[in-house]
Every structure is written in C-alpha cells, then in structure tokens.
Amino acid sequence: GQQVMQIPQYQHVQEGEDFTTYCNSSTTLSNIQWYKQRPGGHPVFLIQLVKSGEVKKQKRLTFQFGEAKKNSSLHITATQTTDVGTYFCAGIKNSGGSNYKLTFGKGTLLTVNP
C-alpha cells in the first residue's frame, strides 16, 4: 500500500536556527498537504501543494513539492518558540474516479530552545 515516510522524527533547534522536514512517498501523489499539531492539540491545516515543482511561502515557512510529485519539504527560517509542535505531511493519491486516499506521515516533532 501507499507509504509516506517523513524525516527526521525529532528535531531540536536553538531559537533563530532553521528547520527542515522531508516527506517521501512510495507512489506518485495527486497533491500533498501539511498540518501542524501543537503539543496537546489537534492537527491544523497549513497548506496544500498541487503542481509539480510548486513552491509556496507563508511568512517564515516555505513548502516545496518535488518535480516527480513524490516528495515534499517544509522549511522554517529563523525558528521561534511558537513553531514548536509536530509537523505532518499527508499525501493524497487518486485511487480511482473521484476517490482519493489521504495517507499521513509519522510527523516531525520540532522543539525550540529559547
């Protein structure tokens, strides 16, 4: 079945350092979504990438979708303590007709030392 691998599993940084998490799919994706889950909270949608090679930015966050639509990355510039949480990618594959399957990665837990 479809697998979505996400690395690293954990990342601890000093405030002000950059952070990147990577997501790789075993199959070509229709699109990919990124979510953030704060400690004790629930996943909150960040962004969706659809096009091959797409790059989107949200303030200090940069999201990329690979040319082959099998990998993606989230990069945070100059981390802040408010960035703490687990970042999940979710790959979406067209499984036929109008049916899509959403598969989450295990997530990367980011901790930031002030």
Place this chain on the structure above:
Amino acid sequence: ETGVTQTPRHLVMGMTNKKSLKCEQHLGHNAMYWYKQSAKKPLELMFVYSLEERVENNSVPSRFSPECPNSSHLFLHLHTLQPEDSALYLCASSQGPSGGGRTQYFGPGTRLTVL
C-alpha cells in the same frame, strides 16, 4: 476553533464497557472522518463518511462501530476494547463527497484509556 467539536475530551473505560464518542461539525461539510493517533505511529484513518454513507473502512476491528446519522454528526461506538486501543481519537470533516484533496478540519480529539 469550534468548527469541529468532540465529546468527551477524556474517557477511561474497562475492557467490558460500552461507550460512544461523539463528533459534531458546524462547517456545513459533507464528509467526516475518524482517525486514531497513537504514540510513535502515523495518524491512522479508520472510517470515512461521505454524504452520510460509509465510503471507507480501513480494516478496523469490529469492536469499533461508526454511525453517521446526518452530515453534522458522527459517532464511534466502542465495546470490549483492548488496552492497545488506548489512543487519541480524532474526528475531522471536509467539504466534498470524496474528501480527498480537501482541507480537513480536525476536532480536539478524545483521549481514550482502556484499562
């Protein structure tokens, strides 16, 4: 955010108990989902309902029984659970019959502990 609510927020039950988790969405969506989130494992999709019809059941044991009486409400009935079923159970909703490719809005979850 109050778009998707879940009750109870915490639940402790014995293996012989029967309980139900409730989810309600106030976003006018027509697809709803149950996920299981365990430590060190990815979010596991359990059930998908689209227009009140179950469209996906990911090999979930029969001790979990979903119910979707209308597009705003989703239940997960639990009976004779095992300790390994202890987890955070998340409900989500999205717009669109297939749900895929659409933003999913998650509820706060129910933290379930099975003794």
